[in-house]
Every structure is written in C-alpha cells, then in structure tokens.
Amino acid sequence: MKEIIETPDAPAAIGPYSQAVKFGSMLITSGQIPLTPAGELVAGGVAEQTGQVMENLKAVLAAAGTDLSRVVKTTVFLADMNEFAAMNAVYEQHFTAPYPARSTVQVARLPRDVRVEIEVIVDLS
Template sequence: MSKQIISTVDAPAAIGPYSQAVLVNGTLYMSGQIALDPKTMELVEGIEAQTRQAFENLIAVLSAADMQTSDIVKMNIYLVDLGNFALVNDVMKELFNVPFPARAAIGVASLPKGALVEVEAVAVKVSSDE
C-alpha cells in the first residue's frame, strides 16, 4: 500500500493535527475545507462567498494531487443552516460537471472558526484503461 500526504499552499494550512489530504493507492481522502482564504487564513464573509471559497480550497487540494472535480466520487457538505441548501447546489452546479459525485448534505450546530459551510470529499484517479 502506498500512502502519500498531499499539501498545497493554495489551500489553507491545517488548523489542527491533520493533513489536507492523504492519497492511498489512487484514492484521495480530503479533509474538510472551510472558507479560509489561504493567503490570510481569515474566513471570508457571507454564505455564497464561503461556499465558493470552500470549494476553491477543495479544488486546490485536488489539483495538488493531480486530480480534478470529475475524480470526486463522494462528497459531504456540512451546513449550519440547511436553508442554504439551494444556494450551495447552485454554486456546485457552476463548479462541477455532470455526472455529479455522490453526496450528503448534513445540518450541524456549528463549524470551526464560525464557518457556515464545510466540504470534504473522496476522489479516485481512474486509469485510462479502466
């Protein structure tokens, strides 16, 4: 089994004892991303801006593993307010192509740093001969 830690300065540094992502035998397990600006490590404001930034952070980690959104097979989205579900869907439709990954949207009481949304995913790099 090969295991590689994936890290990029284009996504926020971990704010705890975890890696941005771990690649094991072609499967990338990504830690949750909140809407921290990777340059300032400050949370962006507003649900739409936070949703976009969280996805941008996730995409930066994907890129560091030489993957793209089409490689994501499963995603979890955590929302402090499930009333923002439709807005998150709209942003996701802009950034992802059909077929979309499997996904869960989970309502939570709170998120780190007071974030309104957090996104985590699992991606698989499928070889061209499969």
C-alpha cells in the same frame, strides 16, 4: 502506503490533520472551510463561503494531480439547512454530469463558526 498532500494554495490545516491523503487509487480530503490560503475567513454568506471552499478543494486536488471531474463522493456540512439552495447554486457550478454522490447534513457548529464545510473522495485510477 499513504501519501500526504499539502499545498500553500489552500489554507493550512488548523489542527493535527492533513489537507488530503492519497491511499492507493483514492484521494480523501479533509473538510475545507471558507478560509483563504492566507488563513483569513471569507466575508459574506453561504454562497461566498461555498465559492471559497470549492476553490480550496480545487487547489488541494491540483496538488495531487487531479481535479473535480474525478470526485466520486462529497459530504457537505451546513450550519443551517435553510441555506441549502444558496450553497447548491454555487456547488453545481463546479460539477458536471455524471455528478458525484453527495450527502448534505446540518451540524450544530462548524470550525470558526463558518456556514459550510465540504470534503471529497476522489478516484485516481
């Protein structure tokens, strides 16, 4: 049975989806973009946007009773792969070894024309 995870400490879904879904011993988040919990776009470049995305992910995980240390897989979507190093510098501040698996891809466009979106899969067992 799936359980929907929602928190006011991260931006509300801007479409027909949930912030996260708990299913058995797994937690799967929707992609987080750099909106504040109030729904405002964070100013700045990919570094500032990545910082807000990570804060949003932490809030969603906290609502499910977990944290980034339990993340087993991340997927990073970038508007421009030339911004990988700047995103990665912020991303690595939030994880410690052993690091989760990760895929990073450049996409044609992201919601609200943001620079970065990240989703995670968490092992709750």
